[in-house]
Amino acid sequence: MNxxxxxxxxxxxxxxPDRVTVNETILEHHSHDLxxxxxxxxxxxxxxxxxxEVSRIVRFANENGIPVVPFGVGSSLEGHVIPVRGxxxxxxxxxxxxxEIRPQDFLVRVQPGVTRSQLNQALxxxxxxxxxxxxxxxxxxGMAATNASGTNAVRYGAMRGQVLxxxxxxxxxxxxxxxxxxxxxxxxxxxxxxxxGSEGTLxxxxxxxxxxxxxxxxxxxxxxxxxxxxxxGRAAVALIGSGxxxxxxxxxxxxxxxxxxxxxxxxYLESPTLFLEFGGGRKAVEEDIRLAEExxxxxxxxxxxxxxxxxxxxxxxEARHHAxxxxxxxxxxxxxxxxDVCVPISHLPGALHAARELMExxxxxxxxxxxxxxxxxxxxxxxxxxxxEDIARAEEVNAAIVRYALERGGTCTGEHGVGMGKRKYxxxxxxxxxxxxxxxxxLIDPKxxxxxxxxxxD
Amino acid sequence: MNxxxxxxxxxxxxxxPDRVTVNETILEHHSHDLxxxxxxxxxxxxxxxxxxEVSRIVRFANENGIPVVPFGVGSSLEGHVIPVRGxxxxxxxxxxxxxEIRPQDFLVRVQPGVTRSQLNQALxxxxxxxxxxxxxxxxxxGMAATNASGTNAVRYGAMRGQVLxxxxxxxxxxxxxxxxxxxxxxxxxxxxxxxxGSEGTLxxxxxxxxxxxxxxxxxxxxxxxxxxxxxxGRAAVALIGSGxxxxxxxxxxxxxxxxxxxxxxxxYLESPTLFLEFGGGRKAVEEDIRLAEExxxxxxxxxxxxxxxxxxxxxxxEARHHAxxxxxxxxxxxxxxxxDVCVPISHLPGALHAARELMExxxxxxxxxxxxxxxxxxxxxxxxxxxxEDIARAEEVNAAIVRYALERGGTCTGEHGVGMGKRKYxxxxxxxxxxxxxxxxxLIDPKxxxxxxxxxxD
Numbered sequence: 001m002n003x004x005x006x007x008x009x010x011x012x013x014x015x016x017p018d019r020v021t022v023n024e025t026i027l028e029h030h031s032h033d034l035x036x037x038x039x040x041x042x043x044x045x046x047x048x049x050x051x052x053e054v055s056r057i058v059r060f061a062n063e064n065g066i067p068v069v070p071f072g073v074g075s076s077l078e079g080h081v082i083p084v085r086g087x088x089x090x091x092x093x094x095x096x097x098x099x100e101i102r103p104q105d106f107l108v109r110v111q112p113g114v115t116r117s118q119l120n121q122a123l124x125x126x127x128x129x130x131x132x133x134x135x136x137x138x139x140x141x142g143m144a145a146t147n148a149s150g151t152n153a154v155r156y157g158a159m160r161g162q163v164l165x166x167x168x169x170x171x172x173x174x175x176x177x178x179x180x181x182x183x184x185x186x187x188x189x190x191x192x193x194x195x196x197g198s199e200g201t202l203x204x205x206x207x208x209x210x211x212x213x214x215x216x217x218x219x220x221x222x223x224x225x226x227x228x229x230x231x232x233g234r235a236a237v238a239l240i241g242s243g244x245x246x247x248x249x250x251x252x253x254x255x256x257x258x259x260x261x262x263x264x265x266x267x268y269l270e271s272p273t274l275f276l277e278f279g280g281g282r283k284a285v286e287e288d289i290r291l292a293e294e295x296x297x298x299x300x301x302x303x304x305x306x307x308x309x310x311x312x313x314x315x316x317x318e319a320r321h322h323a324x325x326x327x328x329x330x331x332x333x334x335x336x337x338x339x340d341v342c343v344p345i346s347h348l349p350g351a352l353h354a355a356r357e358l359m360e361x362x363x364x365x366x367x368x369x370x371x372x373x374x375x376x377x378x379x380x381x382x383x384x385x386x387x388x389e390d391i392a393r394a395e396e397v398n399a400a401i402v403r404y405a406l407e408r409g410g411t412c413t414g415e416h417g418v419g420m421g422k423r424k425y426x427x428x429x430x431x432x433x434x435x436x437x438x439x440x441x442x443l444i445d446p447k448x449x450x451x452x453x454x455x456x457x458d
Numbered sequence: 459m460n461x462x463x464x465x466x467x468x469x470x471x472x473x474x475p476d477r478v479t480v481n482e483t484i485l486e487h488h489s490h491d492l493x494x495x496x497x498x499x500x501x502x503x504x505x506x507x508x509x510x511e512v513s514r515i516v517r518f519a520n521e522n523g524i525p526v527v528p529f530g531v532g533s534s535l536e537g538h539v540i541p542v543r544g545x546x547x548x549x550x551x552x553x554x555x556x557x558e559i560r561p562q563d564f565l566v567r568v569q570p571g572v573t574r575s576q577l578n579q580a581l582x583x584x585x586x587x588x589x590x591x592x593x594x595x596x597x598x599x600g601m602a603a604t605n606a607s608g609t610n611a612v613r614y615g616a617m618r619g620q621v622l623x624x625x626x627x628x629x630x631x632x633x634x635x636x637x638x639x640x641x642x643x644x645x646x647x648x649x650x651x652x653x654x655g656s657e658g659t660l661x662x663x664x665x666x667x668x669x670x671x672x673x674x675x676x677x678x679x680x681x682x683x684x685x686x687x688x689x690x691g692r693a694a695v696a697l698i699g700s701g702x703x704x705x706x707x708x709x710x711x712x713x714x715x716x717x718x719x720x721x722x723x724x725x726y727l728e729s730p731t732l733f734l735e736f737g738g739g740r741k742a743v744e745e746d747i748r749l750a751e752e753x754x755x756x757x758x759x760x761x762x763x764x765x766x767x768x769x770x771x772x773x774x775x776e777a778r779h780h781a782x783x784x785x786x787x788x789x790x791x792x793x794x795x796x797x798d799v800c801v802p803i804s805h806l807p808g809a810l811h812a813a814r815e816l817m818e819x820x821x822x823x824x825x826x827x828x829x830x831x832x833x834x835x836x837x838x839x840x841x842x843x844x845x846x847e848d849i850a851r852a853e854e855v856n857a858a859i860v861r862y863a864l865e866r867g868g869t870c871t872g873e874h875g876v877g878m879g880k881r882k883y884x885x886x887x888x889x890x891x892x893x894x895x896x897x898x899x900x901l902i903d904p905k906x907x908x909x910x911x912x913x914x915x916d
Contacts, residue, residue: 104695104804105833127699147644158642160651161619176891181867182800183832184616186605186655186875188884188913189895193618193651197644216701217749237562241585243674244738245703280702281749284742291675291739342640346562374641375563409639417644426646433634436902437647443901444894455646 003043003066003087010046013056019047030071030089036335036385037079037420042069042089049094051167051175051206058204059173061088067452070200072113072142077338078419080146080199084453090204092141098122106212107164107181112141112205128212131156134415141205146417147197151248154373156213158415160196167207168195171445181209199417200451202444216279220289221313222306224274224296229253232272233349235299236372242295244288247277250320251370253352259367260319263326268319269303275320323367324380331382337394341405342376342414354404355379358397376414418455426457461501461524461545468504471514477505488529488547494793494843495537495878500527500547507552509625509633509664516662517631519546525910528658530571530600535796536877538604538657542911548662550599556580564670565622565639570599570663586670589614599663604875605655609706612831614671616873618654625665626653629903639667657875658909660902674737678747679771680764682732682754687711690730691807693757694830700753702746705735708778709828711810717825718777721784726777727761732830733778781825782838789840795852799863800834800872812862813837816855834872876913884915
């Protein structure tokens with residue numbers, strides 16, 4: 001059945017028929033993500049407001065073989081939300097209620113369309129926060145779907161570690177609940193973890209139970225400048241190995257600092273720089289900073305600056321936060337491509353070095369940012385999405401960066417997910433295990449309606 | 459095919475035929491776990507020494523419909539390793555090589571038969587340790603299979619958070635590799651997490667890649683005594699909510715302290731007691747202790763004792779560590795039954811109170827220990843395994859404790875796993891999601907040879 005003939009039926013499934021739309025502007029808005037991936041229009045966009053509506057729409061789509069693509073705010077980076085085979089885009093932004101905050105249990109229940117800043121705003125008055133910070137103000141449903149992480153992951157872990165339970169609408173419309181309200185469980189197969197990171201290919205997440213954390217009494221940040229990426233990498237390993245609790249450990253390479261200085265008019269030393277954050281009791285943090293300074297100095301740190309004042313802390317992090325912006329600002333009209341490999345931590349300095357070289361030999365500008373504590377880093381390039389040669393060149397660098405990681409036991413994607421962009425690397429990374437993934441997909445979504453063309457290679 | 463007729467064939471699959479045995483003593487050793495669950499003999503015990511042998515044995519068993527039960531040291535607590543349908547027990551204790559220690563990457567690769575104390579001994583000279591501590595000196599393969607955790611989980615997380623990758627022999631003999639050497643990944647479905655906690659029902663774990671951690675520069679411990687369980691619970695919530703890094707937070711109830719005093723000849727105050735541990739830089743730890751004392755005092759703590767000296771720290775933890783021993787020592791000839799529910803943290807004081815009351819109204823002695831930071835606790839009873847009435851009474855208390863947890867969104871097992879003992883509770887805990895678990899079991903193990911009678915209810 002084609003969707004245009006089914007609009008009437010779809011409208012009958014919702015309390016308000018206006019929440020099914022074929023408006024051109026809205027279709028266009030749901031045709032792309034933030035990157036260079038080629039856009040494709042959905043045939044209709046549906047805005048459900050509760051789980052029952054999601055269930056009815058998905059069951060209808062399944063019965064009629066219509067593709068369904070769940071959509072949060074569209075901030076993903078590998079084409080996850082692009083409806084490459086048309087069909088229905090299920091925009092979950094109106095399912096944005098914080099259902100429950102349980103401060104004494106350090107958990108919340110939210111609908112999938114709640115964004116992380118919306119959640120953090122609501123948590124603040126309880127002295128709590130949600131730590132996963134992928135940069136974009138993504139929805140929590142989308143962050144669960146891609147197993148997002150970000151700069152805080154070294155201390156708090158990625159999204160999968162925060163999700164205690166899910167409500168999921170399966171492709172046949174059944175509604176299941178995985179996990180629960182307890183912090184840990186060994187009760188049966190880990191379905192919660194299977195759906196986290198499944199990128200909308202196994203069902204639609206309609207509710208998320210998340211861990212939240214006490215805001216540390218005090219937070220301080222430091223910037224440590226090194227003569228080269230290698231010594232910065234060694235310093236990061238020393239910090240992690242010390243057993244101290246580091247909040248964030250981020251590396252920005254010299255060329256990226258140059259771009260930031262040009263963009264922001266700042267005068268940061270144009271050398272590889274580690275950005276650090278520590279949180280806890282005030283005196284414990286002071287002691288952490290002192291110990292960190294000792295450790296990084298013994299690895300050749302040239303300048304160590306730290307700040308306790310919240311505004312100064314925010315200012316200190318600006319160079320890190322604005323790196324991608326700085327690059328894109330210098331390339332108006334272009335689209336972003338960002339790599340996302342993760343390597344064993346000791347390989348990170350070598351990987352960063354190799355990535356910069358790969359870019360330079362092709363005359364490409366770009367940022368390089370590393371979540372050093374995790375071995376995950378991003379090389380980002382501005383590409384002309386209308387120029388196949390430009391894209392081919394960028395993809396070649398991306399492929400070389402992925403190969404470098406896979407040869408060292410790493411992964412093609414640390415936190416962005418597979419989407420369209422990384423499908424081709426799964427067989428090399430996982431071998432025979434991809435067949436098991438394919439079996440699970442076929443078990444749960446036998447008609448292949450859920451986000452087709454994503455994750456599992458053809 | 460029955461196993462006794464297949465011994466010759468099995469022997470031909472191993473490099474050394476003596477590693478297939480039907481020796482009565484060895485069969486008996488593999489017929490039980492540490493608890494009251496009724497033993498059952500395997501028909502043969504096989505001791506493979508490498509993955510290829512495991513693959514050949516499992517493939518043979520699958521072709522011939524013979525049950526296979528993986529076995530580590532037999533320290534599980536819900537009958538996981540009892541071969542209730544006979545068949546082959548695959549004893550993995552000779553696959554006990556530490557394959558690789560990568561100190562700079564904070565990871566190790568081990569065979570499944572390596573025990574946690576064996577690993578920690580090898581890690582010590584690198585200044586590293588493996589944090590998951592379930593009490594028993596279990597194998598790492600077994601700990602992965604049950605998603606074990608223990609007292610350190612509040613800081614480091616449970617087993618699933620430590621396992622970066624696995625080698626698994628599937629029921630048809632195929633060997634797959636999940637995950638890899640990077641700390642995080644979003645590359646496809648989370649198969650690693652699916653096999654962790656699958657209790658040998660989906661395949662045999664033949665290799666484990668684990669995260670390891672720097673030994674904190676300094677460790678200190680404290681004991682805080684409270685007038686009642688409720689105030690101890692509130693103090694634990696305050697500690698967790700403070701944002702400080704707590705290593706362990708364990709609660710021992712008054713009656714359990716009484717048993718320990720009797721067993722050890724100690725004179726601990728016979729009131730609910732929190733045992734705490736802190737690790738990090740010396741001054742940071744001192745500051746943590748100071749802050750912790752302030753927090754627990756404001757919740758009514760009557761006595762706060764702390765220790766920095768390693769021997770004194772170990773001594774301070776004795777009451778916690780010997781609680782189960784103390785109980786069993788007072789009940790010679792009896793077997794242990796231990797509950798393992800996990801509840802949302804705020805419900806823990808109420809749950810502990812209810813558990814003690816359930817025991818007292820039935821005149822039952824037993825220990826109560828709580829991993830307060832996780833909401834997981836154990837009530838343990840000595841039961842006469844030959845007395846059906848005694849078992850029925852204990853199971854009734856166990857069921858009431860589980861029901862209390864499930865009614866509050868908790869789980870029937872926080873860390874011991876389902877095994878035989880908790881199967882009956884899965885439908886109540888997971889509802890429709892159990893059908894998906896059943897589907898995954900049928901997908902991966904269509905003939906049902908892997909550890910039959912465990913995890914998934916009939």
